Amino acid sequence: MNKKTIIRTFEKIALYMELLGENPFKVGAFRKAANVLELDPRSLSEMDDILKLKGIGKGTGAVIIDLLEKGESDLLKELEHEVPKGLLPLLKVPGLGGKRIAKLRETLGIDSVESLRQACELNKVSELPGFGKKTEEKLLHELQQLGTRKEKLPVWQIESIVHAIEEELRRIPEITRFSVAGSFRRAEEMSSDVDFIIVTDNPAVVREKVVSALPVEETVAAGDAKLSIVLDMTDAVDVDFRFVTDEQFATALHHFTGSKDHNVKMRQLAKSKGMKISEYGVEQEDGTTKTFSSEKAFFKFFDLPYIPPSVRTNGTEIDRADEIAELVTVQDIRGDFHMHTTWSDGGYSIREMAEACRAKGYTHMVITDHTHYLKVANGLTPERVREQIAEIRKVNAEFDDIEIFCGTEMDILPDGTLDFEDDLLQELDFVIASIHSNFNQSQEQIMERLYAAMKNPYVHMIAHPTGRIIGQREGYNPDVMQLIEWAKEHHKILELNGNPHRFDLCTEYLVAAQEAGVKIAINTDAHAIDQLNYMDIAVNYAQKAWLKKETVVNTWPLEQFIREIIRK
DNA sequence: GCCGTTTTCGGCCCGACTGTTTTCAGTCG
Numbered sequence: 279m280n281k282k283t284i285i286r287t288f289e290k291i292a293l294y295m296e297l298l299g300e301n302p303f304k305v306g307a308f309r310k311a312a313n314v315l316e317l318d319p320r321s322l323s324e325m326d327d328i329l330k331l332k333g334i335g336k337g338t339g340a341v342i343i344d345l346l347e348k349g350e351s352d353l354l355k356e357l358e359h360e361v362p363k364g365l366l367p368l369l370k371v372p373g374l375g376g377k378r379i380a381k382l383r384e385t386l387g388i389d390s391v392e393s394l395r396q397a398c399e400l401n402k403v404s405e406l407p408g409f410g411k412k413t414e415e416k417l418l419h420e421l422q423q424l425g426t427r428k429e430k431l432p433v434w435q436i437e438s439i440v441h442a443i444e445e446e447l448r449r450i451p452e453i454t455r456f457s458v459a460g461s462f463r464r465a466e467e468m469s470s471d472v473d474f475i476i477v478t479d480n481p482a483v484v485r486e487k488v489v490s491a492l493p494v495e496e497t498v499a500a501g502d503a504k505l506s507i508v509l510d511m512t513d514a515v516d517v518d519f520r521f522v523t524d525e526q527f528a529t530a531l532h533h534f535t536g537s538k539d540h541n542v543k544m545r546q547l548a549k550s551k552g553m554k555i556s557e558y559g560v561e562q563e564d565g566t567t568k569t570f571s572s573e574k575a576f577f578k579f580f581d582l583p584y585i586p587p588s589v590r591t592n593g594t595e596i597d598r599a600d601e602i603a604e605l606v607t608v609q610d611i612r613g614d615f616h617m618h619t620t621w622s623d624g625g626y627s628i629r630e631m632a633e634a635c636r637a638k639g640y641t642h643m644v645i646t647d648h649t650h651y652l653k654v655a656n657g658l659t660p661e662r663v664r665e666q667i668a669e670i671r672k673v674n675a676e677f678d679d680i681e682i683f684c685g686t687e688m689d690i691l692p693d694g695t696l697d698f699e700d701d702l703l704q705e706l707d708f709v710i711a712s713i714h715s716n717f718n719q720s721q722e723q724i725m726e727r728l729y730a731a732m733k734n735p736y737v738h739m740i741a742h743p744t745g746r747i748i749g750q751r752e753g754y755n756p757d758v759m760q761l762i763e764w765a766k767e768h769h770k771i772l773e774l775n776g777n778p779h780r781f782d783l784c785t786e787y788l789v790a791a792q793e794a795g796v797k798i799a800i801n802t803d804a805h806a807i808d809q810l811n812y813m814d815i816a817v818n819y820a821q822k823a824w825l826k827k828e829t830v831v832n833t834w835p836l837e838q839f840i841r842e843i844i845r846k
Numbered sequence: 847g848c849c850g851t852t853t854t855c856g857g858c859c860c861g862a863c864t865g866t867t868t869t870c871a872g873t874c875g
């Protein structure tokens with residue numbers, strides 16, 4: 279028996295109880311119990327007090343005892359027997375929750391998507407009290423859509439949707455200000471929808487203008503306080519807009535940034551002080567509602583530092599508030615160490631990239647074009663690398679406020695050799711090694727390739743260590759824990775590739791790397807000037823792993839970078 | 847089902863919108 283099984287059992291029990299139309303608080307209690315175990319860092323064998331945990335009581339405790347003694351739960355078995363499996367997909371139907379599903383089952387014997395569809399077609403559903411013609415039609419429509427839409431979209435897709443919406447919002451004069459909120463603002467890898475907070479005195483006009491400006495597939499809800507639509511982008515995507523006054527902006531932004539668990543925790547905190555948080559402000563004991571000029575002021579009111587959206591996850595961030603001051607922020611970033619130019623597959627010259635990095639206030643940067651193995655990317659031969667070094671030195675001499683280092687993103691070849699000889703690597707300031715080929719090799723082969731780079735004294739960093747593309751491909755499946763050990767042993771930097779397609783390493787591994795004392799570089803891997811802006815979202819992502827400023831080598835001053843990395 | 851320095855019952859985060867209702871339940875985030 280392991281903890282994961284217990285957690286999954288609680289979640290299944292909650293699901294089945296929900297389908298039975300049970301008291302939502304009872305359902306919630308099982309979910310909460312699952313969450314308590316999830317958040318506890320200890321393994322099952324290390325938990326001698328599991329039944330005493332806050333959130334585990336008589337009912338949930340009995341399930342644990344069952345599982346420990348018999349390997350299965352009587353309660354879950356009963357529920358599985360009672361609830362038809364075919365009901366499970368119905369919870370995914372918008373507009374259907376536990377109560378309605380239970381009613382449909384009890385009155386019409388609905389036990390599957392198909393039987394519900396038939397009941398709707400025979401107009402049986404609209405005859406039930408609490409249901410009507412519109413509900414029946416909507417259900418029929420939703421049942422047809424079921425399974426055709428992606429539940430979540432990857433951050434890189436959401437990002438372009440957010441930018442497209444922002445562009446339209448900026449054109450609407452009735453909007454005083456706005457901000458994206460929700461999971462995108464928290465730098466989540468996947469999002470099920472997009473949220474915006476809009477300050478306006480005229481919600482009705484803004485609502486009309488938003489609807490006419492965007493490719494709306496369906497309007498889900500439209501009131502004075504909110505607009506919910508489905509947009510017809512590359513994929514269908516849900517977008518919610520909330521209309522608030524200027525004074526409500528900070529609390530509304532906080533509320534709709536979430537996460538849900540973060541909000542619950544904040545509201546409990548407020549409640550313990552006799553206050554009540556809503557999206558409109560903080561209601562105090564005397565009945566007045568206090569509003570705030572910023573989220574920072576809101577947190578300060580509760581004696582908390584500004585908690586960045588990225589770490590607003592499961593509520594534990596509130597207990598870790600004293601660690602927040604150490605977190606890396608985008609203001610700490612002094613350089614970007616992975617970018618491409620027209621010398622390989624980038625879109626801008628060395629000088630243009632340098633100007634763009636200067637504009638960002640960086641004190642140093644590294645040009646890292648591809649190497650000749652990567653023909654599709656016009657990778658550099660040794661001869662061209664030497665030419666490029668001369669060119670970079672020349673451009674560098676033109677600027678006295680930024681240092682441009684000569685680097686490379688060198689391929690690690692399928693046979694485990696490196697694309698350049700050591701004598702050439704020696705001439706470079708900063709050497710990145712990465713894998714771009716033969717992803718389907720065995721883990722052993724992949725690790726051999728990575729080890730070749732690890733043990734080479736001239737390699738400084740491994741880029742995008744797993745090769746994953748979020749929501750699209752897994753990557754080449756290296757043993758990352760081993761990689762972290764090697765990085766520690768050979769003093770190599772591991773990259774957090776900040777391109778939102780990648781975010782590689784992912785948070786789980788970033789946590790492990792930092793714990794092991796391995797240094798991380800946050801890079802944009804920019805192939806164009808505007809991609810240098812990925813640094814913002816990349817740093818937000820880094821915060822999710824609680825990366826400290828000192829862990830991130832891009833925050834080091836130029837002198838320290840030269841001393842400890844370039845000339846180590 | 848869980849919890850408790852307002853403690854063994856009554857609340858559990860809070861509010862918007864829709865559709866079915868004539869005052870609110872259900873769903874959603």
